[in-house]
Amino acid sequence: MIKSIAIIFLVTLFNIEQPTKKENLYSWQITFNDFAQCESFFNEYGDKLMNGVIDHAKREYDKDMQIEYLSCAKVEIDANNTHPIVLDQKVMYKIE
Secondary structure, X not given: OOEEEEEEXXXXXXXXXXXXXXXXXXXXXXXXXXXXXXXXXXXXXXXXXXXXXXXXXXXHHOOOEEEEEEEXXXXXXXXXXXXXXXXXXXXXEEOO
């Protein structure tokens, strides 16, 4: 089994009507070499990224979703697992 390490965005969303119902999204299409590159991308495009996540979540789950937090996450992934193992993360946004 081939495993690889990547730095991606990890977003945890919650349903506004049922805040205990949470979903995780992973940015498989956007990967980074290190945390600094991920943080720099977020600093430049974070507002557009978060708006895009909210729009995607509304379409995907057909519910009003809110971002609980968004992080740059170092993850281990393999071809057989749809949910990566989070090895480390740096939170970029967290709801107050």
